Each structure stands twice: as structure tokens, then as C-alpha cells.
Amino acid sequence: MSRRVLLVEDDRELRATLRGALEVEGYEVHGAASLAEAQALCTHLADAHWPAGVDLVLLDLGLPDGNGLQLLEQLRRRHGLPVLVISAAHDDGQKIRMLDAGADDYLVKPFAVGELLARMRVALRHRGASVAPAITQYDNGGLSVDLNRRSVVCHGQTCHLTPTEFKLLARLVRSAGRVVTHRQLLADVWGPEHVEQTQYLRLYMGQLRAKLEADPANPRWLLTEPGVGYALAESA
Structure with a gap:
């Protein structure tokens, strides 16, 4: 069964690139370009017995209508699924705040897609899911x-x-x-x-x-x- 990823990223080109790379690896991707869209999608998925419908969240912090921290806090209040933050910010203080707020990992843009995929596999394994690199x-x-x-x-x-x-x-x-x-x-x-x-x-x-x-x-x-x-x- 395909593992499902919620990808929250406002950069259209990067979102398309990540979606393509994740789909090649066999992931099913739900995309959101803003905080409001991500929250609405979370509500929709909750109605469909979420988080059973999503296995991992990739979360950009610099969203056009708010900070991804709001969604991270919302997720952590309700669910234990892994959340990987992706951000252009190099500030060590922000990394620490995100990790303390419940993020499983923090990647600074630009990053190699291969590294992202490896970190996703680690995060999923930490939740008890056995994930190997896909045959491509x-x-x-x-x-x-x-x-x-x-x-x-x-x-x-x-x-x-x-x-x-x-x-x-x-x-x-x-x-x-x-x-x-x-x-x-x-x-x-x-x-x-x-x-x-x-x-x-x-x-x-x-x-x-x-x-x-x-x-x-x-x-x-x-x-x-x-x-x-x-x-x-x-x-x-």
C-alpha cells in the first residue's frame, strides 16, 4: 500500500519537484500551498479517519498566510505522525524551537532530494514502519x-x-x-x-x-x- 504524505509548500516549482520525486518512490502526495489550505485538508482528512490516511507531513514554515509552526502545534495536539520541517531559514534558534515543538527533523533549503527521502525513511522507521528505498x-x-x-x-x-x-x-x-x-x-x-x-x-x-x-x-x-x-x- 502506498504511504501518504501531506506536503505543505507554497513554492509551486519546489512543490512539483518534490511531488514528482515522492511519487516515483511510491508515495501518494496530498499538496497544500498555504496554511489555510493545509488546515482545511487536515480537517477533510480527519473526516476520513485521519491520521490513518496520512503517514508523514512535510512542512514549510514560510507560508503566505502564516507560520507553519501553527500547523505543527495543531498536529502535535492531536496526532503522533512524523513531521519534517523544510525551511530556507538557517537560524539555529528556529531549528531548536521547531524540534522542541515536536518536529521530527529540520532540513534547510536547498537540500538534496535523496537526503530528504532518507530522512523520511528514518522518521517512519522511528514510528515502527519498515521503509526501504524504492526500486526505481x-x-x-x-x-x-x-x-x-x-x-x-x-x-x-x-x-x-x-x-x-x-x-x-x-x-x-x-x-x-x-x-x-x-x-x-x-x-x-x-x-x-x-x-x-x-x-x-x-x-x-x-x-x-x-x-x-x-x-x-x-x-x-x-x-x-x-x-x-x-x-x-x-x-x-
Whole structure:
């Protein structure tokens, strides 16, 4: 199941960059650009039995309508989920105040995305969740996939996938060599409200096979486990 992240960041470009990097790692991202939007989203998620719906919060402090400290304090009064502060401020005093207020970590912008991901894994492990780095590359006898570059090459030719086709393939790449159930694929690619709509899965799996497999009726890479789900053949 995808881990869900609440990303509170007002910089549109950085928010898009972080969203893309997190989604490649298999996270489901809920984004907010202001304190009010984040608070409204928290209320909405609370109605949906939050924090069960969110596993971690990435929180910018310099929001256009307030200080992220207000949201941190709100979160700490109600929940124990990990909160990582991301800020342009280098002030050691502010770092100490945020950590004392309940932040699990504090990263100063600009930071490397790889470091952020590693710190997120540490924070989640401290809450008892086992998190390993995601598999983002796949190479097997003519099929090469690089999730970071959103690149799919089949027999030396670039293969152009729709966003949903790529998202489905990416989910299988992250579990290469293992069967992913129909319900899990539907939840991770289309959302938990679609777990019964297996026609989506059959349609897009057929489209993927038509683009990637030399013989879609006898697939080499995109394998079926009858009555259970699908698997991408183990990477070479």
C-alpha cells in the first residue's frame, strides 16, 4: 500500500519537484500551498479517519498566510505522525524551537532530494514502519525503465506511455519479481475508491502489453497470476 504524505509548500516549482520525486518512490502526495489550505485538508482528512490516511507531513514554515509552526502545534495536539520541517531559514534558534515543538527533523533549503527521502525513511522507521528505498530502475532483456527520468525503452526504442500506463508500470517496477494483487494495483494507481473496478486494470494492462510485448498474448515481462494479480518479471 502506498504511504501518504501531506506536503505543505507554497513554492509551486519546489512543490512539483518534490511531488514528482515522492511519487516515483511510491508515495501518494496530498499538496497544500498555504496554511489555510493545509488546515482545511487536515480537517477533510480527519473526516476520513485521519491520521490513518496520512503517514508523514512535510512542512514549510514560510507560508503566505502564516507560520507553519501553527500547523505543527495543531498536529502535535492531536496526532503522533512524523513531521519534517523544510525551511530556507538557517537560524539555529528556529531549528531548536521547531524540534522542541515536536518536529521530527529540520532540513534547510536547498537540500538534496535523496537526503530528504532518507530522512523520511528514518522518521517512519522511528514510528515502527519498515521503509526501504524504492526500486526505481528496471532492466530485463530488452526492456529498460528509469522511473526518475520517466524513461521506458523497449528493444532500443523509446516507448511513449500515457500517464496512467506509466503509473501502472512504475507500481510493478517497484515490486519487480513479486505478484501485486488486483486490489493493490487499483488502490495504488486509481485510488482506494476503485478497488472493485477491475475493468480499469484489464484495459490498461492490455494497452501496456500491446506497447511493450512482442506477443501480447504470451507476455515475457508483464505476467498474470490468475485470480490474484500481475507481476513484472524479475529484473536481470
